[in-house]
Amino acid sequence: MGKSRQTGNHSSDAKKHIGRTWKNKHKTKDLDQIHADMKPEVAAALLHQAVDIDVTGCAQHYCLHCA
Template identity: 40%
Template structure:
């Protein structure tokens, strides 16, 4: 006889634990792309010394938004897979708010939003699509009714 499993499957799921790990959480990619701009990058290169940060805040990787103890660990980090992956991900431009709204169907093709009460009156909104769907159903039902009336007239004659 074998031992009955007492633990659930999610207990040892490493992917789940890595997903929710927040201890070493860094900035998101769109925030880092703002930091990579020339005017913001200079701010990170000339930071004042801070006792609370590792290495007094003098060794900072802008792409990964991490502080390091000394220059040797920073150079080692820049050769690592994690840093190279982050650089590859940063090459793709971040989505703008306008693109996000267009993806959700909240804008028209020319990029203008409509409505002030929170409801969008553009052709891509869910309400207008639902109304169009109901109108087409009603039109089809009217055509079927007209065709049946004509068929009855032909049958009577």
């Protein structure tokens, strides 16, 4: 017997673009954006943010290098 014609018609369509989805989902800052954040006036504003209860850690723990 030969291969079935129905193999992979529906289930594989959703899996074709999973790499592209993950690439866009886990987007981080580029090096030029990190460098711009490390300027003294911008860094001071990022490190001393007002308390925001909706943000993780109340927006009090910000790492310039990891951002």
